[in-house]
Amino acid sequence: MGDLTGRRALIAGGTRGIGAAIAQQLTDAGARVVVSARRRGDENGAGHFIAADVFAPQGPSQLVADTLAYLDGIDVLVDNAASQTRVPDGVLAMTDEDWLADLNGSLMSAVRLDRTVLPGMIAAGGGVIVHIGSSAARLPQPAALAYAAAKAALATYSKGLANQVGRHNVRVNLVSPGVIDTSALRARLQSLADESGTDLETAHEQFLRNFPIPLGRLGTADDVASLVRFLVSPAASYLTGTDHVIDGGLLPTL
Template identity: 35%
Template structure:
């Protein structure tokens, strides 16, 4: 992985930031983007510190992956800055919680653009550069809801399942270009996003946040929420040469919570 280039979207916090930092520690040059210029610059400084011993280069740009023009501009910026791309991590903030009759048509459209079409556009924009670089790996960040829908997450359930269908559909086309593709599905990873979902579920059910978390602990065989760094290590493995005979996989990082076959 030393000297290769990765683009991680929505990397100013949470899983994206942890992934970017882990890849830098492995010796990869890293490009980050976020809708917040201030937050992504701060994240880039941390990522650079984590990769300082490996002499990595880190670049950060403000970009909203839900906006087609900004996705195209992002791919061009990566090419101009690094001249190659070996790893693409498609990440985006999750849509708001709610049941079917809670969400409006505008919510569906926003989630469609942010969580499904962003992946479509990132793959389309970045594949030519990856192909010219000799190939590489794409990782999409989804959710355990690609297997079993989660309560009060109708928008996420539908869009994440669509991303997984896209991943499986793209395997043969991308393999012909020497590009592997996977999805990594987080369970209850202790991020700001999951903490906000716990708060929403607590309000909706009349329980405390502590009671909500305890109920999840009982469903997780390992008995705890995961750490973002643990999740990032799995992504780092999938984009490494150690996983060069893997493609089209859905990897659940959930402490054993997903019991479905």
């Protein structure tokens, strides 16, 4: 799928779910990988862990400084950090704090990381950035509208950034997963089961009825990671400024 031997990668939000799967696949392809999160947690995945809070204004700059001290350069940046605030009563019940939390976590964290990493990529003659978006940007749900709006803004930002830095041989792409089977989704399904007084299997079946997926299954973290691995490889050298939806056909439009 593409040899990444010698490439140096930073994955923000790389210790669980999609981020951990990306770290594993890039490591398997030969890359040296740093993963970050506020805390390591219980999973011992691939990559060298650096604790960082990229939601804090100075968090990205400290993370990049620590990563450069370890890797001596960053060729690949994957922005997988995100914040999703769920308000069951919908948009009219969302406070300014709810909106600002998701805009900060799902948009500005990527903006700040890119702003810190890009000078080094440009000086080195190129690099690759992948932002992890969401199909929610085009299929927003009332309880998480701030998150969907932030991811929609991330898509526009990704395209504009790609246009600006392409002349420096820096590629920027967006990956927009649909419904992916991760621990976060399973926790959400358990909450739905608890709220409705049913079991997890029933909640899962109801969820799939509400979100019919033409391929008939949930996506996996490895499905998304395989796409990211391709996008950061030389095989994707002419791809930039594009939104790669990976949702099993969930979105009803092109």
